[in-house]
Amino acid sequence: MNAPLSDREKALMGMGESRLRKEDARFIQGKGNYVDDIKLPGMLHLDIVRAPVAHARIKRIDKTAALQVPGVIAVLTAEDLKPLKLHWMPTLAGDVAAVLADEKVHFQMQEVAVVVAEDRYAAADGVEAVEVEYDELPAVVDPFAALEPGAPVLREDLAGKTEGPHGARYHPNHIFTWEAGDKDAADAAFAGAPVTVEQRMFYPRVHPCPLETCGSVASFDPVRGELTVWLTSQAPHVVRTVVSMLSGIPESKVRIVSPDIGGGFGNKVGIYPGYVCAIVASIVLGRPVKWVEDRIENLSSTAFARDYHMTGELAATGDGRILGLRVKVIADHGAFDACADPSRYPAGMFHICTGSYDIPAAYCRVDGVYTNKAPGGVAYRCSFRVTEAVYLIERMVDVLAQKLGIDKAEIRARNFIRREQFPYQSALGFEYDSGDYAAALKKVLDAVDYPALRAEQAAKRADPGCPTLMGIGLVAFTEVVGAGPSKMCDILGVGMFDSCEIRVHPTGSAIARMGTITQGQGHQTTYAQIIATELGIPSDVVQVEEGDTSTAPYGLGTYGSRSTPVAGAAIALAARKIHAKARKIAAHMLEVSEADLEWEIDRFKVRGADDRFKTMKDIAWASYNAPPPGLEPGLEAVHYYDPPNFTYPFGIYLCVVDIDKATGETAVRRFYALDDCGTRINPMIIEGQIHGGLTEGYAVAMGQLLSFDAQGNIQGNTLMDYFLPTAVETPKWETDHTVTPSPHHPLGAKGVAESPHVGSIPTFTSAVVDAFAHLGVTHTDMPHTAFRVWKQLRELGLAA
Ligand code: PCD
Numbered sequence: 004m005n006a007p008l009s010d011r012e013k014a015l016m017g018m019g020e021s022r023l024r025k026e027d028a029r030f031i032q033g034k035g036n037y038v039d040d041i042k043l044p045g046m047l048h049l050d051i052v053r054a055p056v057a058h059a060r061i062k063r064i065d066k067t068a069a070l071q072v073p074g075v076i077a078v079l080t081a082e083d084l085k086p087l088k089l090h091w092m093p094t095l096a097g098d099v100a101a102v103l104a105d106e107k108v109h110f111q112m113q114e115v116a117v118v119v120a121e122d123r124y125a126a127a128d129g130v131e132a133v134e135v136e137y138d139e140l141p142a143v144v145d146p147f148a149a150l151e152p153g154a155p156v157l158r159e160d161l162a163g164k165t166e167g168p169h170g171a172r173y174h175p176n177h178i179f180t181w182e183a184g185d186k187d188a189a190d191a192a193f194a195g196a197p198v199t200v201e202q203r204m205f206y207p208r209v210h211p212c213p214l215e216t217c218g219s220v221a222s223f224d225p226v227r228g229e230l231t232v233w234l235t236s237q238a239p240h241v242v243r244t245v246v247s248m249l250s251g252i253p254e255s256k257v258r259i260v261s262p263d264i265g266g267g268f269g270n271k272v273g274i275y276p277g278y279v280c281a282i283v284a285s286i287v288l289g290r291p292v293k294w295v296e297d298r299i300e301n302l303s304s305t306a307f308a309r310d311y312h313m314t315g316e317l318a319a320t321g322d323g324r325i326l327g328l329r330v331k332v333i334a335d336h337g338a339f340d341a342c343a344d345p346s347r348y349p350a351g352m353f354h355i356c357t358g359s360y361d362i363p364a365a366y367c368r369v370d371g372v373y374t375n376k377a378p379g380g381v382a383y384r385c386s387f388r389v390t391e392a393v394y395l396i397e398r399m400v401d402v403l404a405q406k407l408g409i410d411k412a413e414i415r416a417r418n419f420i421r422r423e424q425f426p427y428q429s430a431l432g433f434e435y436d437s438g439d440y441a442a443a444l445k446k447v448l449d450a451v452d453y454p455a456l457r458a459e460q461a462a463k464r465a466d467p468g469c470p471t472l473m474g475i476g477l478v479a480f481t482e483v484v485g486a487g488p489s490k491m492c493d494i495l496g497v498g499m500f501d502s503c504e505i506r507v508h509p510t511g512s513a514i515a516r517m518g519t520i521t522q523g524q525g526h527q528t529t530y531a532q533i534i535a536t537e538l539g540i541p542s543d544v545v546q547v548e549e550g551d552t553s554t555a556p557y558g559l560g561t562y563g564s565r566s567t568p569v570a571g572a573a574i575a576l577a578a579r580k581i582h583a584k585a586r587k588i589a590a591h592m593l594e595v596s597e598a599d600l601e602w603e604i605d606r607f608k609v610r611g612a613d614d615r616f617k618t619m620k621d622i623a624w625a626s627y628n629a630p631p632p633g634l635e636p637g638l639e640a641v642h643y644y645d646p647p648n649f650t651y652p653f654g655i656y657l658c659v660v661d662i663d664k665a666t667g668e669t670a671v672r673r674f675y676a677l678d679d680c681g682t683r684i685n686p687m688i689i690e691g692q693i694h695g696g697l698t699e700g701y702a703v704a705m706g707q708l709l710s711f712d713a714q715g716n717i718q719g720n721t722l723m724d725y726f727l728p729t730a731v732e733t734p735k736w737e738t739d740h741t742v743t744p745s746p747h748h749p750l751g752a753k754g755v756a757e758s759p760h761v762g763s764i765p766t767f768t769s770a771v772v773d774a775f776a777h778l779g780v781t782h783t784d785m786p787h788t789a790f791r792v793w794k795q796l797r798e799l800g801l802a803a
């Protein structure tokens with residue numbers, strides 16, 4: 004293993020060390036600073052009037068009574084935003100979304116009007132007093148029904164448009180068709196295949212549920228013409244650009260600050276009507292305006308995830324070698340196409356759905372559809388539809404294994420992309436950077452004694468008196484994270500690079516700023532660790548700042564596990580620029596040539612003369628006070644990093660469940676998660692990320708669901724119904740790892756934070772279905788709640 008660290012190395016607390024999080028000293032003392040903590044003199048409060056119905060024409064809005072409520076200052080509707088051309092706003096997906104409902108409402112809880120008042124209570128009373136008269140229209144909640152010939156037309160604003168931003172539209176409720184792969188080659192693989200399987204599955208609508216809801220404080224200074232907005236954004240620079248474009252205020256006079264964020268999980272990527280209205284209200288009224296949504300508003304209207312109706316097909320040989328994959332998806336995007344994906348990919352990175360397998364021919368097609376539901380389509384702990392893709396392929400491989408009577412571990416091993424095939428070109432267009440799936444699988448199977456688990460299962464199946472059904476889930480996932488090479492990925496035309504600026508002070512401490520923004524991931528700790536190792540400065544004295552567009556270099560933000568792959572690389576390369584300059588200074592100080600110097604932990608020393616050295620601290624002082632002739636003073640650098648490729652973390656997850664035949668309750672007996680994210684910066688933070696992601700995955704698989712009735716009423720949008728596991732429900736997690744560095748990343752690191760979510764969800768389904776596999780069940784849709792599992796037990800005559 005690793006050689007023991009010297010004292011000097013230990014002092015740095017650099018990469019590879021499980022050092023404690025630097026930010027926690029602040030958080031555990033209640034000194035965090037969230038948007039709702041921001042209170043400005045004269046600040047007003049905004050609250051939103053929301054639609055009680057899913058589809059209706061607005062006949063009349065009467066503000067009179069609301070304006071008489073004590074404390075209410077203003078009521079704004081779409082009519083008031085029209086002169087500013089702000090009643091509709093562009094979405095990340097190239098569509099438009101109503102800021103405030105314009106003549107029609109398209110989903111329940113849609114923003115219809117806003118009330119601005121002296122305090123939050125008055126604003127809420129004002130909301131109650133706004134009178135809106137609706138003329139109800141038939142609601143469309145099923146995307147298949149939305150595509151029927153006579154279906155009600157939802158988006159009248161798009162009437163007659165047969166072209167959308169992603170090509171032809173064949174129905175008024177159709178948004179786009181997106182295809183990847185070679186259809187003819189895939190069809191040919193199926194035509195000649197000895198075995199084929201097909202499975203329909205529905206990945207229900209779920210919602211990221213960060214502790215802190217979304218919100219903003221907008222403050223326009225009419226004297227200076229400057230706009231400052233504190234908001235819960237995972238991408239503050241992008242918000243600045245969009246705000247400047249929409250408002251016409253020069254970007255140099257717009258400052259966006261993401262202060263501490265209480266969890267993002269994709270929920271805080273989009274731009275929401277509440278933000279826009281707070282900004283407009285502040286500009287119009289000349290006072291700061293705060294908007295913070297409540298939990299029901301958060302679960303109802305800011306950014307759902309998934310809602311994919313998927314059909315997968317695999318073609319294979321008799322011994323289980325996969326010959327081809329075909330996938331069809333009907334994607335329910337809700338009322339406006341507001342998916343947060345790189346602009347060119349309306350289905351995100353869904354085409355990673357060939358997974359960890361060497362599949363010669365593949366074709367996938369995704370059709371986006373409008374329905375009367377809230378817009379969103381965010382990457383809930385997932386790099387843009389990767390969760391859906393991994394779910395699909397992992398379910399399909401299980402279905403194939405079942406049909407052929409091959410063990411699910413064995414069939415995976417037979418189809419893995421082999422170590423020597425990397426870099427690997429997938430049939431759907433990705434170049435996987437590195438992986439060693441077979442070694443990881445072996446490690447997991449050995450660790451849990453897989454043959455013994457299967458033997459136990461067989462014995463239990465043979466015993467009709469056994470009160471439980473035992474299931475074993477297994478998943479071998481590959482993710483695509485680190486968006487992304489700007490030749491492939493952009494947001495509204497801005498390439499998805501990221502950035503870092505490091506400034507070393509004369510006394511040898513440093514400040515570093517990045518274009519990303521932590522929401523709990525621990526960037527202040529891990530980023531400092533990278534700099535510590537690269538520059539030989541203790542991570543304790545490296546100050547990391549993110550989220551303020553007036554100080555941080557432009558970056559695309561934190562989501563899609565892109566911070567380590569993209570900003571992490573920028574940090575390393577900025578540090579290396581400083582390192583190169585430091586070498587020049589050290590050579591001058593030691594009166595030798597640069598070539599005679601070697602770097603050791605925290606110093607340059609003269610080769611072969613251990614006592615002749617200059618530490619980075621010495622060099623920092625000299626860089627300001629006695630730089631070599633011809634070299635500018637100071638010790639700082641900026642780097643903008645445009646990655647050459649994505650990174651492809653992977654993992655092998657295994658889960659054992661025991662299902663109570665009497666109640667349908669599923670107990671997770673064991674969950675073993677092996678992750679490979681290449682070079683590991685802070686193993687403890689990684690472990691925390693894995694625990695969090697597995698817990699969120701457990702929540703999605705076992706209980707989270709936002710469903711709608713036939714009228715489009717949203718159900719389950721409170722924490723009474725929406726499943727958020729506490730320590731009581733959460734299973735015990737076992738973690739493990741292998742290390743296969745990324746060959747193109749300067750540190751060899753890949754992203755990791757999404758992997759546990761992406762990988763665990765299909766593992767739970769795989770385990771639950773496995774419990775019923777001997778009875779011919781090939782798939783059951785999530786969530787695997789006790790009631791749903793019990794119904795299945797009863798249908799099979801098993802319920803006690
Ligand atoms: N190799 C490696 C990798 C990584 N790491 C670490 O770990 C973490 C993470 O990372 P990443 O993977 O890169 O990621 P990011 O970018 O940073 O982040 C993001 C993610 O993250 C996660 N996690 C978390 N946590 C918390 N606490 N909170 C939150 O919110 C959250 N979110 C979630 C999500 S959802 Mo999306 O947005 O949906 O797309 S995406 C996401 C950081 O700290 C880092 O540094 C290390 O150490 N190493």
Ligand SMILES: [Cu+]
Nearest residue numbers: 385387388389
């Ligand atoms: Cu996703």
